[in-house]
Amino acid sequence: MTERWFELETEAAAVSATATCKRLWDQTGMQRQRARRQIERYMGAELDPTLWRMRYQLAEDLPLVWNLTRSLVGTVESRIGSASNPKLQFVTSDATWQVRRRGQKLDQFVDALALQDCGQYASVHDLRRVILRDALIFGVGWAQVDADLEMGRVLTERCFPWEVMVDSRDARYGSPAQWVRTFTASKTALIALFGEHKDAIELASETSDIELEVELGLSSRTTPELSDMVRCYHIWRVACGPDSPGRHMLLLEDGAIPLIDEDWLFEKPPLVGMWWDTPLIGIASQSLADELSGIEDEMNRVLQRVQDCIRHTSMATILAPNDSLVNEKDLEDTRDACVIKTQGQSQPTVFQALPFTSAHIQWITLAYEKAHELTGVSEMSSTAQKDPGVNSAVAIRAVSELQSVRFASLSRQQENFMVRWAQLAVSAVTIIAKETKNFVVKWPGTGFLKSLDWKDVSLENDQYVMQIRPVGQSKNEPADREQRAEELLGAGLISQTTYMAIMSSTLDTRAGTDRQTQQEELVSLYIDRWLDATDEQLASGMYNEDKQIRLVIPPLRWLNMPDAILQVAQGYMRAEIDEAPDEIRQLFLDWLEMAEGVLESQEAKKAAAATAMQSAAAMARTSPGVAQAVMQGSHESPQPQGAPPQAAAA
Numbered sequence: 001m002t003e004r005w006f007e008l009e010t011e012a013a014a015v016s017a018t019a020t021c022k023r024l025w026d027q028t029g030m031q032r033q034r035a036r037r038q039i040e041r042y043m044g045a046e047l048d049p050t051l052w053r054m055r056y057q058l059a060e061d062l063p064l065v066w067n068l069t070r071s072l073v074g075t076v077e078s079r080i081g082s083a084s085n086p087k088l089q090f091v092t093s094d095a096t097w098q099v100r101r102r103g104q105k106l107d108q109f110v111d112a113l114a115l116q117d118c119g120q121y122a123s124v125h126d127l128r129r130v131i132l133r134d135a136l137i138f139g140v141g142w143a144q145v146d147a148d149l150e151m152g153r154v155l156t157e158r159c160f161p162w163e164v165m166v167d168s169r170d171a172r173y174g175s176p177a178q179w180v181r182t183f184t185a186s187k188t189a190l191i192a193l194f195g196e197h198k199d200a201i202e203l204a205s206e207t208s209d210i211e212l213e214v215e216l217g218l219s220s221r222t223t224p225e226l227s228d229m230v231r232c233y234h235i236w237r238v239a240c241g242p243d244s245p246g247r248h249m250l251l252l253e254d255g256a257i258p259l260i261d262e263d264w265l266f267e268k269p270p271l272v273g274m275w276w277d278t279p280l281i282g283i284a285s286q287s288l289a290d291e292l293s294g295i296e297d298e299m300n301r302v303l304q305r306v307q308d309c310i311r312h313t314s315m316a317t318i319l320a321p322n323d324s325l326v327n328e329k330d331l332e333d334t335r336d337a338c339v340i341k342t343q344g345q346s347q348p349t350v351f352q353a354l355p356f357t358s359a360h361i362q363w364i365t366l367a368y369e370k371a372h373e374l375t376g377v378s379e380m381s382s383t384a385q386k387d388p389g390v391n392s393a394v395a396i397r398a399v400s401e402l403q404s405v406r407f408a409s410l411s412r413q414q415e416n417f418m419v420r421w422a423q424l425a426v427s428a429v430t431i432i433a434k435e436t437k438n439f440v441v442k443w444p445g446t447g448f449l450k451s452l453d454w455k456d457v458s459l460e461n462d463q464y465v466m467q468i469r470p471v472g473q474s475k476n477e478p479a480d481r482e483q484r485a486e487e488l489l490g491a492g493l494i495s496q497t498t499y500m501a502i503m504s505s506t507l508d509t510r511a512g513t514d515r516q517t518q519q520e521e522l523v524s525l526y527i528d529r530w531l532d533a534t535d536e537q538l539a540s541g542m543y544n545e546d547k548q549i550r551l552v553i554p555p556l557r558w559l560n561m562p563d564a565i566l567q568v569a570q571g572y573m574r575a576e577i578d579e580a581p582d583e584i585r586q587l588f589l590d591w592l593e594m595a596e597g598v599l600e601s602q603e604a605k606k607a608a609a610a611t612a613m614q615s616a617a618a619m620a621r622t623s624p625g626v627a628q629a630v631m632q633g634s635h636e637s638p639q640p641q642g643a644p645p646q647a648a649a650a
Contacts, residue, residue, distance in 0.1 A: 006237040006247040014258045018251050021180050021233040024165040031284075032162045035138055038289050041069050041296070042137050064307045068296045068368070069289045072377045073136045076288065080407050081129035086418045087111060089469035090459070097580045101531060103464055105457040110422050112443040112452060113429070118156045128274075128417060130158060135274045135413070138162075139287035143417075144181065144234075145270050145424035147431040150193060152439070154428045156421065159183070164271060164283075171282040177246075179269040181234040188228065194259045201259075204230040204252045232259075236269040266427070272420040274413050292371055299367040302360060309355040376407065415468040422466055429454055523564050526553065527571040530587040531580070538583045552590045554598075561599040568592055 005016035044067040088110045092103035114124040121127040127143060134141030142159035163182050170176040190201045207229050231253040237246040250260035279285045372378065433439045439454040489499045529543055533551060537543060543551045555564060572588035 005235075005249075010258065010261055011256055013247075013261070014249065014251055014256055017235050017249050017258075018233065018253070018255070020178075021165075021182065021235055021251065022253075024167065024180050025182060028162065028165050035160075035162050038137050038287065041289050041293065042067075042073065044070065064303060065300050066296075066303060068299065068371055069137075069292050072292065072371070072375055073133060073288060075377050076136055076407070076410070077129060077133050080410050080414065081132040085114075085125045086415050087469040088114075088418060088422045089467055090464040091467060092459070092464045095463060097575075097578045097584075099459065099463055100578050102457055102459055105452060106459060106464070107469070108443040108450070109441060109452045109454070109457045110425060112441040113154055113425050114418075114421075115444065116153070116441070118158075121158075124156055124418075124421060127156060127158060128414065128421075131274050131417065132410075132414065134158075134161060135276045135285075136288040139276055139285040139290065140279075140283065141274045143272050143421070145272065145421060145428060147428035149432060149435050152432055152436050154425050154432070156425075159271070164273075166283060168282055174279060174283060176283070177238055177240075179234075179236045179238070179271065181269075181271070183232055183234075184229045185232055186228050187230060190230070190232075190259070197257060197259055200252065200255050200257050201230070205254055207231045207253070234269075236264055238267050238269065239265055240267075270424050270428075272417055272424060274417045276410065278409070288375060291375055295367050295371045295374070299364055299371075302364055302367075306356045306360050306364075419466055419468065430458070433458070519559055519564065520567060523567045526591070527568065527588075530571075530584060530591075531575065533584060533587065552587055552594075555591065555595045557598055557602070561595060561602065565592060565595050565599065568595070 005013045005020060007013075008016055044065050088107060090103040090106045090110075092100045095103070116123065118124055118127045121130065131141035131143055138161040140161050142161060142164050144157055144159050146155045146157075148155040159181060165180045165182065166176040167178065170178055184207055187201050187204070191198050194201065233251045233253070234248070235251065236248050239246040246264035246266075248260065248262050248264040249258045251258050273283070275285045276287050277285045429439060433454045440451050443450045443452050485494070485499050488494045489496070529551065533543075537551055541551050543549045555561065568588055568591055572585060572592070575585050575588065
């Protein structure tokens with residue numbers, strides 16, 4: 001009976017777990033061989049350069065290969081992976097107002113985490129697109145999310161598909177109880193993280209017999225003096241319930257002492273995956289490259305036959321009789337013709353055979369079209385062209401929507417990836433927050449950075465449900481921008497000048513409307529201050545006492561007051577629905593009362609000006625000279641020197 005490593009003491013568990021990891025590595029050799037073939041298919045060449053040189057000695061002997069896999073993978077990656085960045089939403093229905101407000105802030109907090117860099121990738125969204133490409137090539141892509149206590153950050157890194165290993169029987173239903181991830185790391189980095197195990201790390205042997213890069217043919221040899229790499233194993237035994245925790249260990253390949261040995265309280269490992277197709281059994285799946293393999297190979301076989309025909313049979317053929325007067329040496333010297341000796345007395349005959357027929361081209365074309373049909377990738381999309389006859393924005397959106405339906409499952413995979421990533425990120429932040437006093441992230445608002453502290457946004461797991469925020473599928477293609485600009489112009493939301501700028505592509509729709517939404521942003525800033533007001537701010541009435549900024553700022557008199565009042569009124573209704581405290585709602589009412597006073601003053605001035613204009617018009621019909629004097633007096637308001645205001649007014 002195999003020892004259960006997760007039930008043993010530390011040293012014995014490390015030895016048993018290391019043996020388990022090595023057995024899994026040996027058992028998954030076929031997966032690495034398959035990965036090598038998929039990499040070669042995507043790259044369009046053999047990985048080992050020595051084999052390439054041995055097979056093709058001369059440059060003109062290199063085969064012509066149409067890399068259909070790379071073309072379609074790039075198309076799907078660009079269309080699905082780069083089309084949008086899914087946003088997370090924490091739903092806190094039937095909760096108190098304070099919990100709902102924290103949930104809204106938690107949306108922004110997780111969004112800020114997703115915008116942080118992930119090693120060589122600028123954000124989690126960039127990493128997600130790489131994971132999607134892995135899924136298209138290998139069938140599955142993986143990422144690991146950890147709490148980096150040394151740097152105080154959430155660490156998300158890419159895992160190669162062959163690094164994640166499970167027992168096939170354990171993973172039969174897709175939820176294995178034991179997971180292993182193997183990876184290489186430098187001794188320097190490990191010593192910096194686990195200085196207490198420095199001696200064991202220094203004695204660890206270099207990766208050699210199972211060096212992944214050498215095995216896949218990515219490198220012919222290693223440079224130990226530069227890399228100093230050792231192989232490590234993460235192994236997780238997931239928890240079976242709240243009262244039955246699992247175990248997690250980080251091991252060196254030949255070390256008997258674990259670098260990490262801790263209880264694992266979660267029912268899943270810190271791994272998040274994405275698949276091209278949902279696995280039938282286990283966690284492995286067919287890839288887009290696998291679907292294309294048969295058609296692509298057949299297409300390239302025919303293509304290479306056509307290539308050989310052009311090279312060898314497209315030369316001129318000369319039928320030269322034995323008694324021909326032509327010099328045989330001259331005929332044999334030429335490299336552009338094939339000389340065939342014949343019997344008879346006649347002049348040499350020259351003709352040229354067809355290197356290939358239309359049937360070859362039709363077969364290649366059929367294979368090319370079927371590859372697009374079976375995978376669902378539009379041929380026009382892969383060549384960055386527009387379908388013939390599809391000119392209007394409505395038609396373009398309709399064609400695009402059809403392709404989106406075809407990849408709805410893949411889009412859902414991306415959303416599930418972000419939800420699972422957010423769950424792991426929140427768990428990592430919880431661990432980091434216990435070690436550090438403050439964990440603050442910067443969320444990019446509309447033109448400014450907003451600091452969010454974890455203690456102000458954290459919620460218990462049973463207080464929310466996480467989902468993808470529903471967003472509109474607006475496009476930014478030229479035809480869509482033109483149609484959208486026409487709609488905005490017709491609704492009176494943009495000026496004729498802005499419309500012309502959009503049509504001439506000097507501005508986009510957002511840039512053209514930014515100037516008209518500044519008031520809305522300012523009022524939104526006021527509303528956020530009121531909703532986030534603390535007890536101290538409510539008691540003092542000051543938002544910032546150091547800068548003497550009041551919590552309820554009197555409305556600016558040059559605002560479009562009806563629109564501002566409507567926006568604040570809608571915010572008040574939202575606060576009423578969310579059951580905000582009375583003190584919070586009173587801030588809205590105070591501002592609305594001041595705004596109403598400003599609006600009444602503006603209306604009174606307008607009414608007085610209108611009355612003066614009507615009076616001047618009436619006097620103009622009776623006494624033009626007096627009307628002119630009245631008009632001049634209304635503009636200049638002259639007063640006699642030393643006269644009291646009452647006399648001047650009279």
